[in-house]
Amino acid sequence: MSYKANFRVWRGDVDSGELRDYTVEVNEGEVVLDIIHRLQATQAPDLAVRWNCKAGKCGSCSAEINGRPRLLCMTRMSTFSQEETITVTPMRTFPVIRDLVTDVSFNYAKARKVPSFTPPEGLKAGEYRMQQVDVERSQEFRKCIECYLCQNTCHVIRDFEDNKEAFSGPRYLMRIAELDMHPLDVADRQKAAQDEHGLGYCNITKCCTEVCPEHIKITDNALIPMKERVADRKYDPIVWLGDKIRRRK
Amino acid sequence: MATGTAAPGRAQIRERHLRTDRWWLAPAVTVTILTGFIIYSTWRAFANADYFAEPYVSPFYSPCLAENCDSMPMSANAPLFGDWWRLSPALIILIFPLGFRLTCYYYRKAYYRGFWASPSACAVPEPRGKYSGETKFPLIMQNFHRYFLYFAVVVAGILTWDVIIAFRDEHGAWGHMGLGTVVLLANVLLIWAYTLSCHSCRHIVGGRLKHFSKHPMRYRYWQLVSRLNTRHMQLAWASLFSVALADLYVYFVASGVFDDPRFF
Incomplete structure (x- = not known):
């Protein structure tokens, strides 16, 4: 079953940035990284995100989801309610390079x-x-x-x-x-x-x-x-x- | 210059944190319960009354290390402090369990989060500008936890003796049991479980070794304590409640609020 989810994604670089609102389609069984990829494909082709295995084994897609440090690929959309606005930011301990990518x-x-x-x-x-x-x-x-x-x-x-x-x-x-x-x-x-x-x-x-x-x-x-x-x-x-x-x- | 998550180079996000769950609930519960326990135990420790109702001794007053205690036949009294100590004898002995819990690895997490907001919850910023952790006095003293463990083992042994003498009736005859015996027994079992599940105990029995294969018995002990250690948090809370309840029970019986129901 699909629905439209409200996302707030941090967009910016080392000089400035902001939380930008998006409405994105979500399908059953998806994880937050799937939604970020759909955002790239449909609304924000320049959105920077680091990822690799999509299986929780490479450690690339670390970010913060609703303020909690998590892997984008291991956070199921089913853990959120459909009405909830999901905020995705880069890790806040390391210098940011662009959007969700930090310098580790x-x-x-x-x-x-x-x-x-x-x-x-x-x-x-x-x-x-x-x-x-x-x-x-x-x-x-x-x-x-x-x-x-x-x-x-x-x-x-x-x-x-x-x-x-x-x-x-x-x-x-x-x-x-x-x-x-x-x-x-x-x-x-x-x-x-x-x-x-x-x-x-x-x-x-x-x-x-x-x-x-x-x-x-x-x-x-x-x-x-x-x-x-x-x-x-x-x-x-x-x-x-x-x-x-x-x-x- | 801005520091923390607002430090130069990091993503500039206005909100101090973006957590949407009830992250404040756990520290709030911790503060409430610990404050309640501190108030209760302070009152009972200074009360210097209603801590003995034959054959039950309150865990707050055992062993008695001063001469100004009530007469408590068969209990483990050792008036090391003589007759110059005029305050409540509980104040002497409670230093040891208090020190054990204060330096306990679990309680440290609980009160650093609850009372000092250091941090209140993960990814929720601290309200201060400097942090040195446990590198300086007084927090460097947390490294003496093991010494409090040694005392805690002695105290747990004495509380075990208090349970043994609780298998008497109110006239001191052996082979009897009342509800108070059950309360003290449950308390001492939880105290032992909490004491033995301690991280320092885990280290001492075998964790410090590099070669378990050369010390098979210590490896067995280490495995046993490791299993208990996974429940250290639950045991810390359970034993905190049980020690307060055991004292409250003795207080009720000693002050005549109700009579101890006897099973046999």
């Missing part, structure tokens, strides 16, 4: 600051041996599609531009947790998480978990465990002493 290079810069997997000295590729039970905890984090919705919704950088320098955001703190939990990684991730990537800025309000399209428990399984590991190192003299004596890992 902040995330690439932060990614480069996380040292890659560091195996023990002398262990060559092909010689890695590990047990499934030791790696499965961090495999959850490998589901990340790098849509940057978690980075976009995190109030530490969304509401405070100044914090972008000191805080790497949930995506990259999760990457650090993934490596720190890896049985063969020997790099010191814990001090770096606190001192170089700003883990202390996180106040665990769980917005990153709330918006993750892959349903990764970012806060409970990555950020809080990292905070506890940092507490071991920096704020708990008993654990520090125990580690020194028993050298446990």
Whole structure:
């Protein structure tokens, strides 16, 4: 069954912009990205939108729908009432390029600051041996599609531009947790998480978990465990002493 | 210079946020319930009365660490503070569960959102211009949550003893049970579940390890606590209600509002 939906889409660039009203046809089973494509095809051929897989796996079509960070391709039109006006804007944490497309290079810069997997000295590729039970905890984090919705919704950088320098955001703190939990990684991730990537800025309000399209428990399984590991190192003299004596890992 | 979502370079959108759902409901409920609990517990903690009705001890007053407590036969009293403490003895012991809940990872989310609007809801901007999170005093003290966990385990153990002695009648004879026993038992089960589902507990029992395969028992404990941990929020609220209700029940019985119905 088709109906006409009311859309408000942000149109503009780095200098100026506005929310523009459109009335677009919606068919059964469609998602918001389908409607944006119909808008391009029928009323706004110059509307810029980044997309690729239409299956929630490439992480390209991140935007904000009715003020909530979401993937355009994974938001079903059936979740809205037919009378509702649906507002679509670009992600509001990153610089806008045009219309719904933002410059997410902040995330690439932060990614480069996380040292890659560091195996023990002398262990060559092909010689890695590990047990499934030791790696499965961090495999959850490998589901990340790098849509940057978690980075976009995190109030530490969304509401405070100044914090972008000191805080790497949930995506990259999760990457650090993934490596720190890896049985063969020997790099010191814990001090770096606190001192170089700003883990202390996180106040665990769980917005990153709330918006993750892959349903990764970012806060409970990555950020809080990292905070506890940092507490071991920096704020708990008993654990520090125990580690020194028993050298446990 | 504008900051936050109005910072230069970002899409210039007049509205601070565009959420159309009832995003304010959850923080409003949190503030209402927590404020209600704070008011109730402050009144009860300062009351210094009606906290013991043989064989029931209010969880707000157990253990008693001062000498100015009512006589509470068999309960876990240890007058460490001697007779110089003149205020309500509840004020001493409540510091520990209060500290545990105040630094709890779930409650932090709840009160940061509810009371400090930091943020009130996802993608709803904060009302302040600077933010340093938990990097500075006093919030850096949240890292001491594990120490409050240790105390919370001791307190939960003492409350368990209070349940055991609640299997007596009003004259102290064993092998009896009343509605109060059920109330205290339900409370202590929820307190244990909340305490053991704590994120710090999850870390201590096994989360800190890099090689689960070398510590199979700790891996089992970690799995168990992880399962409980997924319900940490629900257990936090349930145990908050249960501890207040358990105290209220003892208050009603001790003040003579009603008699404790005895099952046997």
